[in-house]
Amino acid sequence: MAPDRAPPPDIVCRALDKRFGDVEVLAPFDVTFEAGKTTALVGPSGCGKSTLLRLIAGLDTADSGELSIGGQTADAVRGAGGLAIAFQDASLLPWRTARGNVALAQRLARQPVDRVAIDALLNRVGLTGFLDTRPGALSGGMRQRAAIARCLITRPRLLLLDEPFGAVDELTRRQLGLELPPLWRSEGTTTVMVTHSVTEAIFLSDRILVLSPRPARVLEDVEVRLGHPRASEMMEQAEFIDAFKTVTAALERGEAQRQNALAAQ
Amino acid sequence: MIRASSATVHFPGTRMVMGAVCVLAAWQGLAAATTGALLVAGPLEVINHIAENAGLYARAVGVTLSSAAWGFLLGNLAAVVLAALAILRPRAQGVISGLALLTFCLPLVATGPILRVVFGPGEGPQITLAALAVYYTTYISVLVGLRAVPATWLDLVTSYGRGRGTALWRVQAYAALPYLVSGLQIAAPAAILGALVGEFTGAERGLGVLTLQAMRDLDVTATWAIASLAAVLSIMLHAGIGWIANRVLNEEPPLILAPPVARGKPNYSRSGAATGALTALIALSLWWGIAEISQLSSFFFKRPDDVWVFLVSSDTAAQNRAELTASGLETARALLPGYFAGLGAGAGLAILLTLVPGLSSVAMPIAIALRAAPIVTTAPLLVLVVGRGAVGSAVLVAVMVFFPVLIACLHGLSRAPGQVLDVMDSYAAGRWRTLIYARLPAMLPAFFGAARMTVPAAVLAVTVVEWLATGRGLGALMALSASLSNYGMLWSVTLVVAVSAVAGYAAVARLERAVLSVFASEQVQ
Numbered sequence: 001m002a003p004d005r006a007p008p009p010d011i012v013c014r015a016l017d018k019r020f021g022d023v024e025v026l027a028p029f030d031v032t033f034e035a036g037k038t039t040a041l042v043g044p045s046g047c048g049k050s051t052l053l054r055l056i057a058g059l060d061t062a063d064s065g066e067l068s069i070g071g072q073t074a075d076a077v078r079g080a081g082g083l084a085i086a087f088q089d090a091s092l093l094p095w096r097t098a099r100g101n102v103a104l105a106q107r108l109a110r111q112p113v114d115r116v117a118i119d120a121l122l123n124r125v126g127l128t129g130f131l132d133t134r135p136g137a138l139s140g141g142m143r144q145r146a147a148i149a150r151c152l153i154t155r156p157r158l159l160l161l162d163e164p165f166g167a168v169d170e171l172t173r174r175q176l177g178l179e180l181p182p183l184w185r186s187e188g189t190t191t192v193m194v195t196h197s198v199t200e201a202i203f204l205s206d207r208i209l210v211l212s213p214r215p216a217r218v219l220e221d222v223e224v225r226l227g228h229p230r231a232s233e234m235m236e237q238a239e240f241i242d243a244f245k246t247v248t249a250a251l252e253r254g255e256a257q258r259q260n261a262l263a264a265q
Numbered sequence: 266m267i268r269a270s271s272a273t274v275h276f277p278g279t280r281m282v283m284g285a286v287c288v289l290a291a292w293q294g295l296a297a298a299t300t301g302a303l304l305v306a307g308p309l310e311v312i313n314h315i316a317e318n319a320g321l322y323a324r325a326v327g328v329t330l331s332s333a334a335w336g337f338l339l340g341n342l343a344a345v346v347l348a349a350l351a352i353l354r355p356r357a358q359g360v361i362s363g364l365a366l367l368t369f370c371l372p373l374v375a376t377g378p379i380l381r382v383v384f385g386p387g388e389g390p391q392i393t394l395a396a397l398a399v400y401y402t403t404y405i406s407v408l409v410g411l412r413a414v415p416a417t418w419l420d421l422v423t424s425y426g427r428g429r430g431t432a433l434w435r436v437q438a439y440a441a442l443p444y445l446v447s448g449l450q451i452a453a454p455a456a457i458l459g460a461l462v463g464e465f466t467g468a469e470r471g472l473g474v475l476t477l478q479a480m481r482d483l484d485v486t487a488t489w490a491i492a493s494l495a496a497v498l499s500i501m502l503h504a505g506i507g508w509i510a511n512r513v514l515n516e517e518p519p520l521i522l523a524p525p526v527a528r529g530k531p532n533y534s535r536s537g538a539a540t541g542a543l544t545a546l547i548a549l550s551l552w553w554g555i556a557e558i559s560q561l562s563s564f565f566f567k568r569p570d571d572v573w574v575f576l577v578s579s580d581t582a583a584q585n586r587a588e589l590t591a592s593g594l595e596t597a598r599a600l601l602p603g604y605f606a607g608l609g610a611g612a613g614l615a616i617l618l619t620l621v622p623g624l625s626s627v628a629m630p631i632a633i634a635l636r637a638a639p640i641v642t643t644a645p646l647l648v649l650v651v652g653r654g655a656v657g658s659a660v661l662v663a664v665m666v667f668f669p670v671l672i673a674c675l676h677g678l679s680r681a682p683g684q685v686l687d688v689m690d691s692y693a694a695g696r697w698r699t700l701i702y703a704r705l706p707a708m709l710p711a712f713f714g715a716a717r718m719t720v721p722a723a724v725l726a727v728t729v730v731e732w733l734a735t736g737r738g739l740g741a742l743m744a745l746s747a748s749l750s751n752y753g754m755l756w757s758v759t760l761v762v763a764v765s766a767v768a769g770y771a772a773v774a775r776l777e778r779a780v781l782s783v784f785a786s787e788q789v790q
Contacts, residue, residue, distance in 0.1 A: 057691050078693040085691040091684040095706045095784040104702060108692035134783075154692075 008157045008190040009070020009077070010035040011056060016065035018051055025051045027215035028065065035070070038181070038191040040201035042247060043211030044254065049194040050162055052216065056192060057085050057160050069158060081109030083158045084151035088166040090143035092135040098122060098146045099131045102153050109154040118153060124183065125149045141172035148180050152187070159184055161193035165200065174232070177203050182229050198251075202243050203230050210250035213258040220250035284631035304650050306489040314486045315494065321475075326494060328471040329460050332388050336395020337456040341449060343396065344403035352411045352437065353429055362408075363544030363767075364551075369401035370721050370766035373459065374728045374740050375759040377466035378747035382565050391463030391471070398459030401721075403448035410444025411437045446510035453506055454499035454636075461495065462729065480733070492643050503633075541771075567756035575753035589742070589757060593765075596738035599658035600727045606659065607666025607723070608716055612708070614667075615674030619704060620696055625675050632675070636668035644726075648734035655737070658730045665726035666719045670712065677711025678704045709784045713777035717770055724766040 011033040018026040025048040033039045041049040054060040055067060058074030069077045077083045084105070092101045099118055106113045122131050125145040135143050144165055151159060165173040181204050184191060195201050201208050202224055210220040225239045234240050289308050296307030306314070315322055347365060351358040373394055380390035411433070418436050427435075464473020472491055479487035549569050556568050563571065576582055576589075618625040644661055651657045681689075681703040689699040731740025739758055746755040 054687075057687075058693075059687050059690050075693065078691060081692060083691055085688065087684045087687070089684065091688050093685060093703065093706065105692065108689065108694045108698060108702070150688075160691075 005155060006070075006082075006157060008036040008188050009072070009082075011070075011158070011190065011192070012066070012068045013052075013055075014066040016052075016055065016062045016067060018048070018055065018060070018062050024215040026055075026062070029216060031209065031218060033190060033192055034207070035190050036188050037207060038185070038193065038205040040205035040208045041192065041194045041211060042196075042198060042201050042208055042251070043216065044213050044251070044258075045196070047211050047213050048216035049211060053085075053160050053162050053192060053194050056158075057083060059085075077158060081111060081154050082156055083160065084154055084156035085160040085162065086144075086147045086151050086164045088163040090135065090140075090147035090167075092143055092146055092150070094135050097132045097134055098127055098138065098142075098149075101135070101146055102150045105150045105154050111154060114153075118149075121149050121153055122146070125152075125180065140168045141176060144168060144176060145180070148176075148183070152183055155187060157189060159189045159191040161191065163194055163196065166196065173197075173200070174203075178230060178232065185228060198244055198247050199235070201247065202226070202240055203234075208243065208247055210247055210254070212254040219254050220246060222246050222250075284627065288631070288635075304485065306486040308493075310486055311490045311493050314490045322472075322490070322494060325470065325472045325475050326498065329391075329457065329464065329473065330498070332391035332460040332463065332471065333395050333453075333456040335388070335392040336397075336459055337399055337452060339392065340396030340399035340456065341403045341452060344400040344448070345407055345445070347400070347404050348407035348411060349433060351408055352433060359540035360544050360547060362404075363540060364548060365401055365404050366721075366770065367544065367548055367763060367767055368397065370724065370763040370770070371397070372728045372739075372743065372759055372762045373397070373462045373725060374732045375743045375747070375755055375762070377462055378743075378755070379565065379752075379759075380463070381466045383561065386467075386469060388468075390466055391460045391468060391473075394463040395456040395459035398455040398462075399452035402451045402455065403445070406444045406448025406451070407441055410441030413444065414440045443510070443514055446506065446514065450503050450506045450510075453502035457495060457499050457502070465733065488646055492646055565750070565752045567752055571753060572757050572760055576757050585754065585757070589739075589754070589761060592737075592739045592742040592758075593761065595655070596658075596727055596731065596740070599655040599731070599735075599738065600662055600723060603659035603662025603727065604666055604719070604723045607663035607719070608670055608712075610663060611667045611670025611715070612674045612712055615671050615678055615708070616700065616705070618675060619678045620700065625679065629672070629675055632668055632671050636672060644730040644734050647730070653735045653737075655735075658727050658735055658738070661730045662723045662726045665722050669719050669722070670715045673711040673715035674708050677708035681707040706784050709780050710777075713773065713780050717773040717777055720769040720773060721766050724762060724769075728762065 013029060013031045016026050016029040029048075029052070041052065043049050051060065055062050056069070056074060058078050067074060069083075074083075092098075093104065096104060099122065102118045102122060103113050103115075106118075119131060122128075125148055127142060127145055127149070130138060130142060135146070138146065144167070148164065165176045168176065177200055191205075193201075193204060195204075206224055208220075208222040208224060209218050210222065211217065212219050222243055224243055226234050226237065292305075293307045293309065296305045296310065299305045347361055351361045354361075376397065377390055377394060380393050384390050384393075414437050418440075419432050423432070460471070461473040461476070464471040465477060468474055472495060475487065476491050478484075479491060553568055556563070556566050559566075567575075574582075575585055579585075614628075615625070618628050643664075647661050647664075648657045651660055678700075685703050685707075686699065689703050694702070727738070728740035728743065731738040732744045733740075735741070739762055743755055743758050743762075746752070746758065
């Protein structure tokens, strides 16, 4: 971990409540994300995973409840350039090259633009030879690599990933999932990630929270007992298979509860 | 098209009322502030005046609306047929679009008098000009709509072994309906404008005739009354069509800003120059063919070779050219500053409105309503206010350009791609930096699309105001040539104006392509 940087924060959510019109997305929601760990949020579509992520990022505000990021508010962390978020679509600016997109993040975070660091990072995420290419000419996987580079260049203390590899094919997805996480693990970052894929959640995280259908509750809190760095062979380890079974069972439990609730109405 | 096709613009009732009240209050205030100057008649005065002359105005409105309605019908019918043809014969699309644009760029100020001679008295010229004023925008809208169909839908039709015609009828026609409605919304005010200009050329009845009378008598109240009537009619038609469409289609018509920069499918595409040359050749043949087939007197219906003689090979050719050039320069001096001022003001205001949250959503419906007002009919008013110099013409051109650019830019600013705005927000980038890094670049395609589409409108505005009000430039030269039966000059000016407008359009399109290749690369293949 770099000495000039505050340690990664923990994230404490207390009684968070968020509704969109009549739809209750989070109804008193409590959870703590440990500092320096990667936590995956898994749950059915529309259960409120992304909403939670957006609340942490300060992109939305909760109707009530408390959210503290290492004792600070989301706005304070954002303002200090301590936060980075990646979405399912890479959301690169189409008129800027890969380099230009990464440089913009530094500028927005009010950091000096460090050309050497940018080029080094882009090479490390595997974009060698495409530094001056615009997103339109990059493949889906390459765009996600650039988006991750954009996130990491500001050396955020908090990294938020909203299905970061959701828009690419299975093979690329697995490749990105193996290659990229070591980059942010080595930086000592608190990472929260949303995913639909149980396999991806296990591969990328230290802890998995399985959420129920709306309004979200934590159904299961699973610790992933695999070493780092992760490798594809780990899929055959008992720890992997146990985690997979636990998470899948919890998801099925949630679905059954939802069906029961519907039938009861 | 700048990906605006799927966007909708809402017309919340309260906002419209608020907007209308603001406009009326500003107007009344202006009238009160300039009392005695005989420039501005306030809304109360105007309503009184209309009430006192209710019968007269009702008859005039009836006549104008009838011409506009016929022109609207015929022009839109032609537009739909042309668009269908362009889709069925992709190879011909470039030429069809080129011819359509060229016809649209013909200056109404010249075609009006020529049509008057062809048709004599009656409604013929009004209806034709109304049709000419509407067909291009509808053609573009329908074409955009027909092309907006996902390729997989067409593949589905093909997979059942059916052809292009079936695809057009079963799939594309329905998909294009909302776009057609958008086109019709823009067409309604344009039809009224066309009918008015037709009436200016020597009709016996209608709002256009009353306008000329009011101008001659320097009747400020009547001038304001007619401009208001035309504006209210246009806005009502625009809103009415939107309302009906909403009921029938159950969706808001898309906001169409500009057609995509012309490009064919790669395997069909001729080079731009070849398409241009072919279009010019066909246009010349059509011109000559119509003249020969219709047996119209070559005294007033000049052939291409007559124009050549007039401008190049006759004894007075040099003098003719000099006269045309002098007027042309005069027009350019009003047109260019006005055009660029309109672009700047439209984009500038859009940016300002975006910086104040909430303001742009209030401004949008007002701007859309005001765009529907036939701005050219305010020419007499404008000259009353700013005088007969080049400034008057420039201001009118600027106003004409302003509204479409404002609407396009507001729209462009509101839609940065993907979740880019969220990314900006996650760095707490703030309003200014989000504007500079994300919104402004995202606005550029919309801006250039509007800049291109407003070229013909700007030319129309400058020639009409020169003709009706300032008595300078090409507009006045056309009017003078028409009244002196100097048809050689009239046809020459018409040709020069149309070709210049097309050239201006093409120049902006070129610039637009360059910009799009950087800022919206997915749209230029």
